[in-house]
Amino acid sequence: MSDRPSLSTAIAPEVPAKPSVAYRRGLREAFGAPSLVLFASYLGFGALVRDSDLHILHGFFSTATGWALPGQIVLVELYAAGAPLLAIVAAVALTNARLLPMTVALLPLVRSPRWPRWLYYLAAHWIAVTGWAAALKACPNLPRDERLPYFLGFSTTLWTATFAATGFGFWLAGSMPPLVSLGLVFLNPLYFMLIFAGDVPTRLRLYALVLGALAGPAFHLLDPDYGLLLAGLVAGTSAFLLGGGHRASPGAAA
Known part of the structure; x- marks a missing residue:
């Protein structure tokens, strides 16, 4: 009998994907600078909501459904200025138009036949520059079935931090000078620039x-x-x- 290994034993089996591990990794890696910067930025947004005589529920609803800080700021400022509804919708749509090419760029990277289509609609809702940049950097080094869970885990941490910060910012609005609130908001684009400048x-x-x-x-x-x-x-x-x-x-x- 020949000692030569058969084809089935000569080829090492693929390492099985571990989506739950990838999800937890995304949760952990979003802690630190990504979540802290977004938390600080949304403190400013929460203060802006209160300064515009809106209810805290308006701020929560905006963060929960329209999770994109530039568009949210445009929405609140135009509403406070008494702009017509159509003008507000058009301005927010133009401000958030950048999210479409970001989605188109990320989707081929995280797509896997393992996951149902509705999960990608959820992921598209959570596309923002911080999580998008992290996914573009980390996902090519992950098995394909782990990429979407990683992105969802990363975005879960960020979304939770911004949702909480909206409430804290609203509560702290009376104790923060307006210039401090604006400065916190501008931490977000500054952080984005540093991400891309560093790589x-x-x-x-x-x-x-x-x-x-x-x-x-x-x-x-x-x-x-x-x-x-x-x-x-x-x-x-x-x-x-x-x-x-x-x-x-x-x-x-x-």
């Missing part, structure tokens, strides 16, 4: 960060209403052209 695989992204930081204040001074939109359009297009556009490879040197 810049291509010149294209570096150009976008630098040009966006320069163009934002300049275009705001020119037109406070459309400055942010114009800055994104001009800085993003310029970065695309300077970085070689579609010719920039993911592995290009920074």
Whole structure:
């Protein structure tokens, strides 16, 4: 009888996926800087809700259903200013339009035939820059069946922290100066910028960060209403052209 191993024993079996372990890993890794920064940002949002003469339930409902801080701020500020409902809806939709390409980019990475379709609708609701960036970094190193549970675990921690912070911010509103509340809100975009600045695989992204930081204040001074939109359009297009556009490879040197 031959001592040569058969094909079935020569090939090592695949390591089975452990979705529950991946979910718990996501829960743990969201603690620390990600949840603390979002907690501080939503303290500012909770204070803004109270300063706008809205009820705390309005703040909770906004965080529970429209979990995207820029859009939530636009909603509260326009409502407090007495803007028409149609204008508020249009402004919030434009503010949150960035979530669509983020969803399109993340879905192929976390998709697995193991999970039902409704679970992806839940995951899409929890797409925000912090969890999205963490998933893009961690998921390629995970078995495919563990990627969606990891993202859901990470987002569960963040969502819970922001929901609690909305209530605490509302309660603390009377003891926080308005400038402090605004400063807490701006921790969020600053943290996003540091995430991407700390891991810049291509010149294209570096150009976008630098040009966006320069163009934002300049275009705001020119037109406070459309400055942010114009800055994104001009800085993003310029970065695309300077970085070689579609010719920039993911592995290009920074």
